[in-house]
Amino acid sequence: MKKLFALFLVLALMCTAVGCGGKQAGNEESQTGGGTTSGDTIKIGFVDCLSGGSASMGVPNQEGVLLAVKEINANGGVAGKQVELVCYDDEADPATSVTQATKLVQQDKVLAAITGSASGCCNANKQVFADAGIPCVVSVGTADDIVGTPEVDTFATTFRTGANESYMIEIMANRIIDKGYQHVGVIADTSAYGQLAVETIKKVFERYNIGIEIIVTHEPGAADLTSQVLSMQQAGCDFIYSYNLGADAALTCKTIKRLNWDVDVAGARGLNMDTFLSLAGDAAEGVLIPTDINIETEKMQEFKKLYDAEYQEIGNYMFPAMGYTAAMTLFQALEASGGEGGEALISALEKLSYESILGQAGATISFSAEKHEGVDTKRMTYLTVDSGNLVVFDADTFEPNA
Amino acid sequence: MQIIIQLFISGISAGCIYGIISLAFTMIYNSTKIVNFSQGSLVMAGAMLGHLFLYRMKLPGLAAVILDIAILCVIGLVMKFTIYDFLRKKNAKDYHLVITILGYGIVIDQLFALFIGKQQYSVPALIGDGSSIYIKALGINMYPENLILIAVTVALIIVFWIFLNKTQLGLCIQAIGFNPDAARLSGLRTSMLISITFCLSCAVSALGGLLIAPIMGATSSMGASLGVKGFAATILGGMGNPFAGFVGGLMIGLIETFASYYISSTYSSVIAYLVLLLMLIIKPSGLWPEKGDR
Amino acid sequence: MLDIIGLSAGYGKTVVCRDLSIHVGKGEVVSVVGANGAGKTTLLNSISGVVSKFGGQILFNENDISRLPPHEIVTGGLILAAGMESLFTPLTVYENLLVSLYPFRKKFNKDQTEQRFRLVYDLFPRLYERREQKAGTLSGGERQMLSLAKALVTDPRMLMLDEPSLGLAPVVIDELFDTISRIAKETGLTVLIVEQNVDRALAISDRGYVMDVGKIVMEGDAQALLNDQKVKEVYLGMT
Numbered sequence: 001m002k003k004l005f006a007l008f009l010v011l012a013l014m015c016t017a018v019g020c021g022g023k024q025a026g027n028e029e030s031q032t033g034g035g036t037t038s039g040d041t042i043k044i045g046f047v048d049c050l051s052g053g054s055a056s057m058g059v060p061n062q063e064g065v066l067l068a069v070k071e072i073n074a075n076g077g078v079a080g081k082q083v084e085l086v087c088y089d090d091e092a093d094p095a096t097s098v099t100q101a102t103k104l105v106q107q108d109k110v111l112a113a114i115t116g117s118a119s120g121c122c123n124a125n126k127q128v129f130a131d132a133g134i135p136c137v138v139s140v141g142t143a144d145d146i147v148g149t150p151e152v153d154t155f156a157t158t159f160r161t162g163a164n165e166s167y168m169i170e171i172m173a174n175r176i177i178d179k180g181y182q183h184v185g186v187i188a189d190t191s192a193y194g195q196l197a198v199e200t201i202k203k204v205f206e207r208y209n210i211g212i213e214i215i216v217t218h219e220p221g222a223a224d225l226t227s228q229v230l231s232m233q234q235a236g237c238d239f240i241y242s243y244n245l246g247a248d249a250a251l252t253c254k255t256i257k258r259l260n261w262d263v264d265v266a267g268a269r270g271l272n273m274d275t276f277l278s279l280a281g282d283a284a285e286g287v288l289i290p291t292d293i294n295i296e297t298e299k300m301q302e303f304k305k306l307y308d309a310e311y312q313e314i315g316n317y318m319f320p321a322m323g324y325t326a327a328m329t330l331f332q333a334l335e336a337s338g339g340e341g342g343e344a345l346i347s348a349l350e351k352l353s354y355e356s357i358l359g360q361a362g363a364t365i366s367f368s369a370e371k372h373e374g375v376d377t378k379r380m381t382y383l384t385v386d387s388g389n390l391v392v393f394d395a396d397t398f399e400p401n402a
Numbered sequence: 403m404q405i406i407i408q409l410f411i412s413g414i415s416a417g418c419i420y421g422i423i424s425l426a427f428t429m430i431y432n433s434t435k436i437v438n439f440s441q442g443s444l445v446m447a448g449a450m451l452g453h454l455f456l457y458r459m460k461l462p463g464l465a466a467v468i469l470d471i472a473i474l475c476v477i478g479l480v481m482k483f484t485i486y487d488f489l490r491k492k493n494a495k496d497y498h499l500v501i502t503i504l505g506y507g508i509v510i511d512q513l514f515a516l517f518i519g520k521q522q523y524s525v526p527a528l529i530g531d532g533s534s535i536y537i538k539a540l541g542i543n544m545y546p547e548n549l550i551l552i553a554v555t556v557a558l559i560i561v562f563w564i565f566l567n568k569t570q571l572g573l574c575i576q577a578i579g580f581n582p583d584a585a586r587l588s589g590l591r592t593s594m595l596i597s598i599t600f601c602l603s604c605a606v607s608a609l610g611g612l613l614i615a616p617i618m619g620a621t622s623s624m625g626a627s628l629g630v631k632g633f634a635a636t637i638l639g640g641m642g643n644p645f646a647g648f649v650g651g652l653m654i655g656l657i658e659t660f661a662s663y664y665i666s667s668t669y670s671s672v673i674a675y676l677v678l679l680l681m682l683i684i685k686p687s688g689l690w691p692e693k694g695d696r
Numbered sequence: 697m698l699d700i701i702g703l704s705a706g707y708g709k710t711v712v713c714r715d716l717s718i719h720v721g722k723g724e725v726v727s728v729v730g731a732n733g734a735g736k737t738t739l740l741n742s743i744s745g746v747v748s749k750f751g752g753q754i755l756f757n758e759n760d761i762s763r764l765p766p767h768e769i770v771t772g773g774l775i776l777a778a779g780m781e782s783l784f785t786p787l788t789v790y791e792n793l794l795v796s797l798y799p800f801r802k803k804f805n806k807d808q809t810e811q812r813f814r815l816v817y818d819l820f821p822r823l824y825e826r827r828e829q830k831a832g833t834l835s836g837g838e839r840q841m842l843s844l845a846k847a848l849v850t851d852p853r854m855l856m857l858d859e860p861s862l863g864l865a866p867v868v869i870d871e872l873f874d875t876i877s878r879i880a881k882e883t884g885l886t887v888l889i890v891e892q893n894v895d896r897a898l899a900i901s902d903r904g905y906v907m908d909v910g911k912i913v914m915e916g917d918a919q920a921l922l923n924d925q926k927v928k929e930v931y932l933g934m935t
Binding site for chain 2: 055218223234254
């Protein structure tokens with residue numbers, strides 16, 4: 001009996017360690033494709049949430065990065081060397097992200113890093129890379145202050161290829177002005193992500209002179225949003241900005257539909273996850289979802305083929321595309337710096353002008369000494385749900401004001 | 403008026419979620435006086451298995467329900483044998499039991515995260531095609547999954563109340579909780595009857611998970627907050643009485659919903675817990691104090 | 697009917713009863729008397745199967761019941777009325793009896809069950825009056841009656857009583873023992889009583905045993921023991 005108990009205890013501890021501890025994701029890879037001596041490879045680090053609620057962003061993101069690595073290595077690598085990718089899972093926990101980043105810097109001695117989806121983690125791990133003078137490229141994380149402004153000490157080494165929060169909110173502000181909505185309602189969750197978003201929305205909308213009629217919040221994982229939606233309805237909203245994720249966003253849409261409320265709804269980029277569609281069902285019809293990609297462009301069609309061949313056909317290619325782009329951007333710069341890291345790489349990145357697969361036709365990613373946000377005015381597209389499918393809503397580009 | 407009806411129904415629906423968890427919890431408490439701190443994890447298991455059977459494997463509804471209950475009963479019996487049979491024989495103190503139960507909660511959470519995943523998953527409703535139904539009598543629309551949740555919860559509460567208080571077997575189960583020594587001396591097979599109550603509790607947890615998940619999705623970490631709210635409902639209503647826990651759940655659900663609309667959507671949970679706190683100060687034993695002593 | 701041979705029992709590593717040998721014949725009323733802490737309750741509990749035995753044999757109707765689980769001993773017809781502590785206080789008198797009948801639900805059909813209830817209510821009219829009352833609201837004497845009733849309702853072959861006089865007023869004790877005596881005489885029920893109240897117990901018994909510190913120190917005819925000076929000495933001398 002005692003043995004049984006001990007066995008159970010060991011099992012319990014094992015599972016806890018596996019679940020909570022710093023687990024390396026099942027799809028962690030260290031790809032070389034050629035020589036194994038460190039002198040012949042360029043080591044790149046990748047850290048993102050590969051398990052946890054946000055794994056639905058992190059895992060596809062990683063898939064994109066892996067595709068890029070495979071492609072670049074097949075074409076002779078970067079500056080004549082093969083790329084070796086070291087991946088770590090931070091489980092969307094900032095503290096873990098710092099640990100993993102430290103591993104990448106001290107243990108694996110990476111030349112550069114690609115960071116992931118959770119803003120909290122990106123903000124935490126950028127310091128580690130900054131302290132070591134190692135450039136990191138933020139693939140998905142949206143918080144504005146991840147990159148910040150040149151006075152910030154982490155600015156020098158932090159670059160972002162994905163669209164950032166205020167940029168996307170500015171796009172939405174343009175649309176609101178465009179369509180003449182008068183009474184904007186915002187719904188967000190009470191998590192750090194949601195609250196930060198609300199602050200950014202307030203700031204941006206003020207700049208654009210858009211009045212917010214009402215802001216309602218809810219706990220993540222809500223069981224019911226009736227009172228929130230009713231409040232917005234009572235306030236006479238003609239436009240809903242739903243800045244929540246997954247099941248909550250789905251519940252928002254379902255509640256709106258159930259109340260027979262015919263109102264225009266736009267979401268945040270987080271709605272690009274498959275879970276939103278399957279949970280919302282037909283309540284998602286007509287909801288606008290901003291995205292960094294336009295699947296109808298030739299370049300995205302190419303990427304889709306690449307992805308489908310390696311993995312399988314999926315509903316939304318945004319996250320893999322973003323991972324792929326972050327990696328490719330980095331490789332472009334590395335090529336220009338002759339495989340050198342540090343200052344040379346930073347310099348190369350700041351001189352870069354690269355037409356990535358993200359955005360409209362002709363959209364480019366470029367940095368400068370004062371600008372480490374790679375987006376240009378041709379980035380955003382809207383998707384909407386039509387008969388259960390994600391389709392491109394508008395081929396128009398949306399240009400942010402100055 | 404429409405709004406009040408709308409909010410009322412939503413509050414009842416949320417309350418039923420807490421009520422059904424409270425019921426599962428009460429079943430174990432009634433027969434063993436054990437506070438099952440991992441009840442939320444069991445409900446999560448029911449929900450995640452629902453995703454596995456209904457969404458991934460696309461099994462027919464009835465098969466999924468039966469399998470779900472069956473697997474949960476296995477988990478429950480493992481818990482029962484460890485906690486009740488094994489540890490009790492070794493004269494474990496109460497805190498030993500609590501730690502073991504909490505440990506089980508963690509293990510169940512992590513096992514499901516490991517084998518199914520850590521994302522949010524959808525679970526289709528057992529009935530209905532996903533569109534809302536119009537209820538003329540109340541003048542509002544409801545999704546079938548909310549209706550079913552309310553209906554099944556009410557039905558379960560009634561059934562279990564009758565079972566515990568009006569049937570011979572139910573009275574025996576309560577008796578074991580009241581005085582386990584006397585129960586044994588009366589010739590009751592206490593161990594087997596407790597196994598039965600664990601299974602009943604797990605069946606309720608399984609159903610709970612299957613009913614709750616279509617509304618709020620299934621994720622491996624959902625157990626914690628559900629367990630806390632279910633526990634709060636039980637404390638508010640009074641331990642040991644299925645009906646009391648149900649009413650406690652309804653109260654929390656209604657307070658949350660109305661507070662969310664009329665006061666603040668951000669602090670609705672805080673307000674509900676403040677009411678609970680107030681309740682505990684005024685009447686610590688709950689609205690319907692638990693029957694008797696050991 | 698009941699033969700205990702060399703029984704040793706106790707809790708954990710503590711031996712409370714040592715090498716006890718007791719015989720109860722069919723239809724007899726036998727008392728085991730002794731002071732507090734003599735091990736009498738432990739004796740009854742180990743016969744019932746809830747206290748561990750370290751050695752010895754227990755035969756009930758020639759069958760060895762020493763290894764049987766408690767519920768099988770009860771359904772075999774040997775039942776212990778353990779007194780006020782053995783009630784389910786939040787349940788009503790009726791519900792208490794109902795729970796006692798559960799292990800016998802296959803033995804009695806609907807009519808027979810009704811008969812058992814009637815029999816018990818006739819024996820204890822006060823319980824009948826209070827049948828819808830919670831057991832916790834009963835007086836001391838009524839609780840003892842209920843404990844007895846719970847045992848008798850199952851139509852046992854042998855009844856064991858654990859200190860029936862405990863906590864009761866003298867008048868109530870008299871009434872209780874009269875009832876026990878009457879039942880034994882009228883129905884020929886075999887009874888084993890364990891008691892601190894030596895006089896009352898031996899007065900209604902056929903034979904008796906005296907226990908001290910876990911051992912049998914005297915045994916014999918009840919009347920003889922009652923009159924025996926030595927019993928008083930040993931009893932009074934016990935700590």
